[in-house]
Amino acid sequence: MEAIRRPVVVGVDGSEGSLRALDWAVAEAMRSGLPLRVVHASLWEHYEGTHPASDAERPAEEVLAEHLVAQARERARRLGPKVEVAVDVRPEDPVDALIGESHGAATVVLGSRGRGRIAGMLLGSVSLTLANRSHCPVVVVPARAPSTPPWPGRVVVGISDAEKPASAAFFALAHAAARHGELVAVRAWRCPAHEARSHPLLVGSPAAAHHRQAEEHLEAVLAALDPSASSSGVVIQRSVVRGPVHQKLLEAAVGAELLVVGASRSGGRHGHHVPHGHHLGPVNHAMLHYAPCPVAVVPDTYRADVPTAP
Incomplete structure (x- = not known):
């Protein structure tokens, strides 16, 4: 059929x-x-x-x-x-x-x-x-062309705290594959204020621990996203950065052809269900208002078939 x-x-x-x-x-x-x-x-x-x-x-x-x-x-x-x-x-x-x-x-x-x-x-x-x-x-x-010409085939996606790849990640990988380009997976992290008082140069500092955990989490998600690491034919760039998610995604979006974010029906602020729609949090709103490239908002129910490399 x-x-x-x-x-x-x-x-x-x-x-x-x-x-x-x-x-x-x-x-x-x-x-x-x-x-x-x-x-x-x-x-x-x-x-x-x-x-x-x-x-x-x-x-x-x-x-x-x-x-x-x-x-x-x-x-x-x-x-x-x-x-x-x-x-x-x-x-x-x-x-x-x-x-x-x-x-x-x-x-x-x-x-x-x-x-x-x-x-x-x-x-x-x-x-x-x-x-x-x-x-x-x-x-x-966006209504206007970006001031920085996009890098051909570059797709940026934010990786959340979830243990498994979100629908947005599958969408981003599929679109990077269709462009024969690269996927930039951004994992932003922040150190709670009460943990950030240790000296940053000390071995085992809270900041170093959070960075290491973010790296390990990103690798686990990407392994589930593209199990063979080459089946999609996409070069995946890892970006583990400290700071607010919206700020780091906007920075990564400069020069990208597409920025991908997710939208969930599972709940809104304080866990309440959002009737007749998804939950567009502050990060999504920031991307839609300020991103220098096209932004894809992907419902969490979406699933994409990722093309495999010839």
């Missing part, structure tokens, strides 16, 4: 940010050999600019939306001539439409900022809400 080819879905609204998201989604569809689905959703709210001339009996906003996705389709075909492209205009709330799309998508891609009154915000409400509620991985593409 032929495997289901779930599409790469990209939300477009005509903004510069959504065009960057479209370009990223086309490249992803080309790498993965998946179809591309371009979606525009709106409640026919007011659009700025001049509406193209058309049938007067149809809502001008609907005509503009169809014009917008047609342009997006042509752009996608120019960038990826071999990519199968479909478009859809949905007269509904963008968040609801894209959450619906996420049930059958491989990935949902969108820009960090949208049109209208939210355009001036660093992270649009649609991007943030979708990252919190999507049923598949969501990739949020």
